[in-house]
Amino acid sequence: MPLTDAKVRNTKPSERPQKLADGQGLYLEVRPTGSKLWRYRYRIAGKENIFAIGEYPTMSLAGARTEHDKARALVKQGIHPAHHRQAERLVNRTANANTFEALAREWIDKKAPGWTPYYLRQVERFLAADVFPHIGKLPIRNVTAAHLLEIIRRVEARGAETVALLIRQWSSAIFRYAVATLRADHDPAAALKGAIHRPKVEHRKPLTREQIVQFIKALDEYGGYRATVIALRLMLLTFVRTVELRKAEWHEFDLERAEWRIPAEKMKMRQPHIVPLSRQAIELLQELHTFTGGRALLFPNLRNPNTCMTSTTLNRALERMGFSGKGSIGFSAHGFRATASTLLNEMGYRSDVIERQLAHTERNKVRASYNQAQYLDERKVMMQVWADLIDELTK
Structure with a gap:
């Protein structure tokens, strides 16, 4: 018989571990210490395995069933849920290391030898002031065109249209670099080309x-x-x-x-x-x-x-x-x-x-x-x- 919230909540620990089955391999293990752990028993290639889903009450009965369904879908494909979780954690750690700011600074280091000191200072100053505070800590794959549009609109609103254009161009170059090094899938800044009105160039007036x-x-x-x-x-x-x-x-x-x-x-x-x-x-x-x-x-x-x-x-x-x-x-x-x-x-x-x-x-x-x-x-x-x-x- 499937578990209920009341059953899970009210079960008290005993001298020996208890296993309360919910169905299809999902059960709650109640330990003598009072810990209540969600477990999923499954077989792959005829060998029994146990997958640790989570701990109650951090993970509710409904949450455990949702994770159980995901794990069962993986088992049907011959994938161990624990292996899948490890792979996801590795991807997340890599994504967290590959933030927009980290990729931007790496791109700057690559390009700086071909820039003048003035241009280098300009790139570093505007990115640090207008971009990094808003998206610098985001994994670069999570940065969207909407994020960038908000930034360049904010810069444009203060009357710095040229800076807004440069930020879009630099952001696009950073994304292209990330794509080329397999740390991003596309360049969202490319979609914003034309979003900022280019100010009319005033040529320097010569003296007569x-x-x-x-x-x-x-x-x-x-x-x-x-x-x-x-x-x-x-x-x-x-x-x-x-x-x-x-x-x-x-x-x-x-x-x-x-x-x-x-x-x-x-x-x-x-x-x-x-x-x-x-x-x-x-x-x-x-x-x-x-x-x-x-x-x-x-x-x-x-x-x-x-x-x-x-x-x-x-x-x-x-x-x-x-x-x-x-x-x-x-x-x-x-x-x-x-x-x-x-x-x-x-x-x-x-x-x-x-x-x-x-x-x-x-x-x-x-x-x-x-x-x-x-x-x-x-x-x-x-x-x-x-x-x-x-x-x-x-x-």
Whole structure:
């Protein structure tokens, strides 16, 4: 006769173990200690086995019957329920070890050697701030498109659409890595492509010839640090990326050969870059050397000389000069590149030469190598003509 809840609850322990049958091999073992254990007796290949289902009252009569049904289904397939349970526990332990954050950090470690330090910090910072607190501890197989959509919608709501787009892209790359290493089955982030409205790209505004004159005049009247003034003049003369100038070191410069050789690890595209130096640029560097020549960096941070000038220093100076900020023309330090590109194209210089000097990557590697060697002489002439033009405009 099947067991009842009352029978299970009210059975008292005795000197010897008791077995209360429920049917089809399921029974309750009541031990002298008072423990009540659910057991399932079954046969596979003619051999009797006992499967420990659970303990009462943690597992009720109804719960024991449910687990008993699952175990019977396995036995019919010739599978020992205990072996199946062990396999499930192993899968769960593996899943718990393969959390989204664990896979993300593993992916970062794989990719970091090909990234710039700035990009690495960007990936780590945004994932740590916006993603890991919400899904970092979840097994990666349990993370769904709904989880990711909630995260990127939250980021988008604070006005950081570009960050939301990056998070979706990075998440997709993490899932693809997990799939490739057999720790995920698909990429749920792929389904969210297009879920975030891509903000309109605002191209950096170049200075006109008249505005270059105004800029030099404002720079001459600027009351800030002389090193900041020199940095802005060098930005105009060399039109390198801001980070390349901020992190420049004296050993990269050969003033006798009039060259600045930027190593690959400091370049956006991870390729070494040569900047021919005009006479005017060399004069500025010689002056700057009297201030910072005793240090490794051209532009050390005033508060921490072992680090470089901060990313906001130049733009803050432009803001004080009236070229950036509310009511201004909206110019930023990065705009020197657009300024040089626009005017040099107007002056008739070949676009290949200009693009090479801007360190824009040539997709064809053979052609890129050829261009670097072939265009250097032309670039030297162009950079001197560019510096002379600025002098002429400001006389």
